[in-house]
Amino acid sequence: MYLNCHTYYSLRYGTFSEVELLQLAQQNQVAQLALTDINNTSACLNFARKAAEFGIKPILGIDFRNGVDQCYVGIAKNNDGYQELNSFLSHHLHHQEKLPPIAPDFKDAYIVYPFEKVVLNNQKTLKEHEFIGVSIANLRRLPFSRLIQLKDRLVVQQPVTFRNKRDFNAHRLLRAIDNNMLLSKLPKTEEAGEDEKMYPVQNLAAAFSEHSFILENTERLMNSCHIHFDFSEGRKPQNLHTYNDTQSADEEMIERLCLEGLPRRYENPDQKIHDRLRKELDLIKKMGYVSYFLINWDIVTEARKRGFFYVGRGSGANSIVAYLLKITDVDPIDLDLYFERFMNLYRANPPDFDIDFSWKDREEITQYIFDRFQNVALLGSYVTFQEKGVIRELGKVFGLPKEEIDTLSEGRQQITGLDGVSQLVLKYGQLIKGMPNYLSIHAGGILISERPLHYFSATHLPPKGFATTMFDMVIAEDVGLYKFDILGQRGLAKIKETMEILSYNRPDEFSKLDVHDVQKFKMDPMVNDLIKTAQCMGCFYVESPAMRMLLKKLEVDNYLGLVAASSIIRPGVAKSGMMREYILRHRDQDRAKEKAHPVMLNIMPETYGVMVYQEDVIKVAHYFADLTLGEADVLRRGMSGKFRSREEFEKVKEKFIDNCRKKGYADALIFEIWDQVASFAGYAFAKGHSASYAVESYQTLFLKTYYPLEYMVAVLNNGGGFYRTEFYVHEARMSGATIHAPCINKSFAINHIYGKDLYLGYMYLRDLEGRVMERILRERSQDGRFTSLEDFLDRVPIPIDQVSLLIRIDAFRFTGTNKHELLWKAHLFLNKNMKIDHPKLFPPKRQDFKIPQLRTTDLETAFTQLELLGFCLCSPFQLLKEIPKNSNGSKDLERYLGRYIDIYGYLITVKNTRTHTGKRMYFATLMDQQGEVFDTVLFPPVAAKYNFRGRGIYRFYGKVVSEFGFLSIEVVKMQKQDYIQDPRYAEAIPVPSGNRGILEN
Known part of the structure; x- marks a missing residue:
């Protein structure tokens, strides 16, 4: 009987989720209800997916409003009607047009006009698909209205926006936030009525008992509505089914493209290469992903025609088909990339291709995709209210002074000492936190669908100007829509612009340079020496202090070492303690035989029995714990943060442990391995992904080696x-x-x-x-x-x-x-x-x-x-008030190893972190007087005494230590040095004698 229900996707209006709406309906013995969020369909697919779990028939619709002014409610009779409603709403959102007072003639959707609007507009005639909605509050006026004569047009329209008084209060706060005004100034017209609640079905029936025909009309309308989306495990992908006109044409095309690519990629392809290619093609055809590969091929082919640089990465980089189609530049045979991470029969979704373009080219390639294919939209996402932000918003709504708002948002207050208003801010801050605040765009996801995207959702038009769905990646995958990731990064733009600069600054060199000849770069001793000495500033993915430190510790001087390093640096490996263990085993390979479990070492000999890549999770789950490949993939996805079913994940976890016990492993070993899996699986890269990054790193390292200025x-x-x-x-x-x-x-x-x-x-x-x-x-x-x-x-x-x-x-x-x-x-x-x-x-x-x-x-x-x-062109050391007492620098660290050094450094970057016990410590990178860098660490006792006070020059006294050959200074004392007073604002400032020379420019 409920045709007008809202969730918190009625943005800054509704107060609870679609699942909580279903729970509420179940509690009130409601067997069917319509979800009709205000100008939004974000929750519709998940509402339809979850409804069966609560024994409820889902009906989908939209509450069409201009601001808070309700025009009418659209109710979809079926999927086609839902598409009609979505198209209508999308048109008005895209063109920022007000909704008309009278709805169009929908073929497969009903329209319910609010009772008050029909009276106000003096609407005299209604079409067959149009009805008048009567709420409990309207029943008092109905007998005295001419509308009582339209008995077959009247239906129940009891809106549902709240569960209780707390929800109503939260709603008022959200409306005040939306209007950017004090709660006390919020007009009643901006609020919903406090009676917009759900009542048990029998109570609703009792309220309308004198007008039973209204109940009958409502039930008849609802019974005629049927919506269905396939969320089953065996669902067919909803992506564009064929790239060409027929599936057979697609299959013939992908075979031809692969055969054309073989001689370009392999000089003498052996049987192993042919077998791998056949295995992949057979599975791609069987799983129905041929068009997915061809669409990606189309995109990168167009990119090459336009002279765009790109990098194909993700799990799809494990594929030889992707390599032959030039979607990626990673050879899976050479790197022994694990096929089952790329695809297996148990995997419901296609392999993941992330295609990076220059940030300058990305928009143009996106426009090409929208022009090239018919049913295209960007994938949406939601920006939610975060704790600090919502406390600030609520503080403003309640009229608190800025100082109090700052104190509350930073958590510097004692709860017991707060006044009533501040306590309300914190109380409702916790309630509103996590609710969607506004619609946004996924970082790079594009949907290319067989059906119009409005079949699944309305779309809005963010500032970039591309239609964007109102649902996110998880919902998209639930319904069988798999995204194409078109991402922007600056690393590729740096490569492209270097080439452009070389074309005018060193044209002779430019004419001989092939920046795509990565095989040559991998073998270049000067490039590899740059990696080994960690002279990588400005180079893609390898320039951070942490990466520089890791490269030195691992003594990386080749491509495979860089591939491993780019995954080891990820948070999970370090968190599990396996980064240090990997370094130890890398430097002393006998240690791997002593410390690694034989099964683990056999599974991952290349990484000394240490899990480094995402596919290592699958390998360990499959070979160590005897899970099927499908179960192993559930495990991997369950830890990635993109997975939906926690119940399924917990079952697989239990099976992992049970299987290991059956194999006779000790619990200590089982849980040690499990902890390693759990700690890093969500952060680690697929090996092919790391390999793709390493290719781009090598390109930038080559350019820095031979053309550093450009x-x-x-x-x-x-x-x-x-x-x-x-x-x-x-x-x-x-x-x-x-x-x-x-x-x-x-x-x-x-x-x-x-x-x-x-x-x-x-x-x-x-x-x-x-x-x-x-x-x-x-x-x-x-x-x-x-x-x-x-x-x-x-x-x-x-x-x-x-x-x-x-x-x-x-x-x-x-x-x-x-x-x-x-x-x-x-x-x-x-x-x-x-x-x-x-x-x-x-x-x-x-x-x-x-x-x-x-x-x-x-x-x-x-x-x-x-x-x-923002910086000077001379050495900052020439601005010091006092001349440095020494000239110690990075070059002297080896000489001082194990001893204490007095050294000056200009702060480059500092990492503020905490120990596992919560104590503060710092890692800082600085530049010495000769322009070279060195690293320092301030352990908690020292960090408690000294703070870095912004950019400038610091004097350190500390012990030079070495960890795996990486030299750093354990600071004992630190003092920031003063600059000379700015001579522009002082008279006759004496300049220190050492600074009187001509400054470097």
Whole structure:
């Protein structure tokens, strides 16, 4: 009898989940009900999936509203009707149009108009599919209304939004948050009625007993509705069934493409390669995934035509078919990639292909997919209310002062000492936490469906401009829709831009370079030496301090070692304690025979019996615990955070333990292995995924080895990486570049290199307006370089504050005039209040002003750069108030091994972490006076005494230690060093004698 039920996917309105709605219905003996969220269908598929568990027949619909003003409720008679409703809502969401007061003529959906609306609009006629909804509150007015005459058009419309008073209070708070106003100011029109509750069926029937025809109409309407989606284990994929017109054409095409790819990938393919190919093709056909592979092939083929760089990774990288189709660049035969991780007969979903594109190309390739295929949408996701955020929102709604809100959100309060309002904030914060706040987009998921996507969900249109489903990845897989992952990353853009820079900066080298010749890079001793010495700043996935430390400890100097390292660095392996064990076994391979269980060593000889890759979970579950491949995959997926059935997972866990006991393993061993599996399975990479990352790492390492300046410019132009901009500028300098501040005649928006001269881009001038930047570049491109400040001011419309910014950074240094004199000139030539919006037709006559002779110091320049760029172009050590007492650096650590060292370092990055007992400690990476890096660790007793206080130079006293050959300093004392006072704001500041030389630029 309930045709108008809401969940918390009626965003910032509803108060509980679709499962809780079903529980509520079951408690009230409701046998069938309609889920009708407000302008949203996020919960519909899961509601339909779960309804059978509660013995309830699901009906799907939409509560169509303009804001909170209810227009009508649409109820789907069947799946086609649900699609009609979704299409109607989507059109209005995409075009941001108000919903019309009268619904369209739906063929397979009913429309229920609220009683009040029909009275208000004086609606006199209703079509066959249209009804009038009467709530319990409307029953008092019904006998006195003309609508009582339309007996066959009246149905029960008792809205369900709350379970109790607490839900109603939460609803009011959500409405206040949505309207960004104090709760006390929230109009009643923005709230639902407090009576929007579910009553037991018999109570509802009793309320309508005098109008039994309304109950009969409602039951007849509901009985005529039937919705069905297949959620069974054996369900067919809902992805596009065929790439060509027929399945046979698809199968013929994939065979042909693989045979064409064989000689390109393998010089002399042996029987092992042919057998693996046949095994894969047979299974791909049997599982019905041929079109999935061909669609991915289509996407990467188009990418290559457009000159886009891409990396294919994920579990699909274990596939030789993917390798031959050039979806991936990882040879599964060479790396002995585990076929069953890629696919097995028990796996319900197709292999996972993550295809990375440059962040600059991703949108274009997405547009191609939308244009190329018919039924396409981005996959949705939900942004939920998080604890700190919701407390802040509720604090504002209750009108608390900012200081109190800060205290509450940071958890610095004693609950017992709080006033009533603050306690309410915390109480309702816990209730609202985790509810969906607004719809968002999955990181890279795209759905390409056989049916229109509106068959499954309405779509909305986020700022990117691509239709996006209202459900997430888990629901999509439940119903048989498997995503194509089209992701963006900056690493590929760095490779592509390096090539573009080489084409103009070193054209002879560019013409001979094939950046895809990864096999050659893998064998290059200079590239491998860069990995071994961990000189990897700016290189994809291998530049962080943790990765640099691991590479040194493992002494990695080859591709396979890098593949392993890129998975070992993941949180799970370290958490399980197996990272350290792996390093020990790698450095002493006899240890593996002593410590590893023979079965584990036999399963994973390459990794010394240590689980490193995702497929190791499958191997251990299958060979160590005798689980079937299907059960092993349940185990892997259950730990990935993407799995739905916890019950199924727990059953497999129990079977894992039982099987091991039957095999006679001791409980200590069983639970040790289980803990290893459980601790890292959700974080580890598939081996093929790690191998794909390692390919891209090798490409960037090669470019850094042979073309370091061009590569570092590309790194800077694509947002840097793990570190701050200044350290990539420093790395370019260490590689031989001469760094120049932005220049009016030689700089562009981004960084530009001429030979070995690197000119910083205007983009680093944070206060320089984009329109000014564009005018400068356009004018310079059209009419050539500027000859003087006056020439610039005549040609470029620019306000005084913007030209002052350029003068202060010394962008007019080509004039040979001191920048203080230039500032005088600019202020004299430009009227401060003059509106500048177009260039002058004729150069004005200039008055010749007499300007006093001024000078600029190097220190003043450095502090100006610090202010305007965020970093200075000289060594930061030259800004110290006191000259360093020594010149110790990274080069001296070996000499001090086991002894104490006094050393100065400029802070690059610091990791603030906690021990297993919760005590704070720090790992910090710093730059020494010679520009090299070194690492420090502050254990809890020292970390309790000393804090890092932002960027700057610190003096350390500590013991040099070595762990597996990686040198670091265990800090005993630490002190931040003061910079000299900014000379721009002080008079006659004496400069330390050691700092009086010309500063490096």
